[in-house]
Amino acid sequence: SPPPSRVTIGPDEPTPTFIADPDGGEGLVEIFVMNPITKTWTFCPNTVDAGRLYQACFVAYNPVIGLTPEATTEVNCVEIEVLVTNPLFDNPSPANGSTIEGYVGCPVNFQMASLKNDSAIYDLLVTPSASFFQTFNGTLIPLPGLPEGSVWYSADSSDVRLTYTFEWTPEEGQEGTRLLCFDTSDSFFVTTERRCVFVEVVRCLRCVRPGETLELIGQLYNAHWLELYAINPALHMNPALLSPGTRVYVGILYRTPRLQDLPQLAKYLHTTPTAIRQLNPDIMDDEEEIGAFKRVCVLPEVCGPECGNAAYCSRTALYGNAPALV
Secondary structure, X not given: OOOHHHEEEOOOEEEEEEEEOOOOOOOEEEEEEEEEEEOOEEEOOOXXXXXXXXXXXEOOEOOOOOOOHHHEOOOEEEEEEOOOOOEEEEOOOOOOOOEEEEEEOOOEXXXXXXXXXXXXXXXXXXEEEEEEEEOOOOOEEEEXXXXXXXXXXXXEEOOOEXXXXXXXXXXXXXXXXXXXXXXXXXXXXXOEEEEEEEEEEEEEEEEOOOOOOHHHHHHXXXXXXXXXXXXXXXXXXXXXXXXXXXXXXXXXXXXXXXOEEHXXXXXXXXXXXXXXXXXXXXXXXXXXXXXXXXXXXXXOOOOOOOOOHHHOOXXXXXXXXXOOOO
8 A cells, every 4th residue: 555654634524415494494505414425535656656556445434333344335445556757858958067158248048848758647847956156166156046137937838848948148247157957857756857057157258238338348347448459359440339249358368377376366467356356256255276277367457557457556536537438
């Protein structure tokens, strides 16, 4: 018989019936009688029960007389076969452990599709199950949900297939790598498959939004537009003609030659720990140690002591009352 821990038995439920009004009124009145009665027996299988065959037997009797042959019905038994469910991810779902690249200002989207690969009757489920942020040195930090600003919605469904879409346009400060995990399961949670993908928001490179200029982008990163101009040779013909979706560099990738802490690295590159962390949000502390051969996004000194984090410049003075630069 099924395990008692997964069986619930409801109370005796009387049967409603209608009789003539005993007070002599017109029409019928509803009463409840204890013969016959109904009792609900519920079995909720889980993963352990998948593929098993159970038998449950029932008997009705008069509680006043007890379980005696003359007051007991015949035994009625039912067989319960717990079907094996096999929901699994299907195309176009990204492969487990794959990496999807994104850029600040440009949409990132992918779909997670689930297929019912069996004959059992249930509803398919596809849900986000876990999220992590990967720090610069590789530690995974649990997150409370999907990235801020992202949306998750049902795109298509049928009796045997369910597709959800993940959409996200990263903002400044969301550069770095996230591990996003999704589960597909049957509605009874007998079988669950998990698939995890890395979403890497590339550092040093971003997309131009409608209406943005090099000056506006520079202000977002506390940089002078000439510094951005210097590291974007494709814009040298006309830096004012930026079309939405164009990728522009906001720094260059520097490969560290040895282990050193962030203040030492910043001093060597003529910048500050704060400026480096602005371009590398996955560096979690101003005193963090940066391993050898790591790639760090930095904005090089171009304009001298009056321009750029790399040159110890105060952007408050530069943008406070100064005229437009472009």
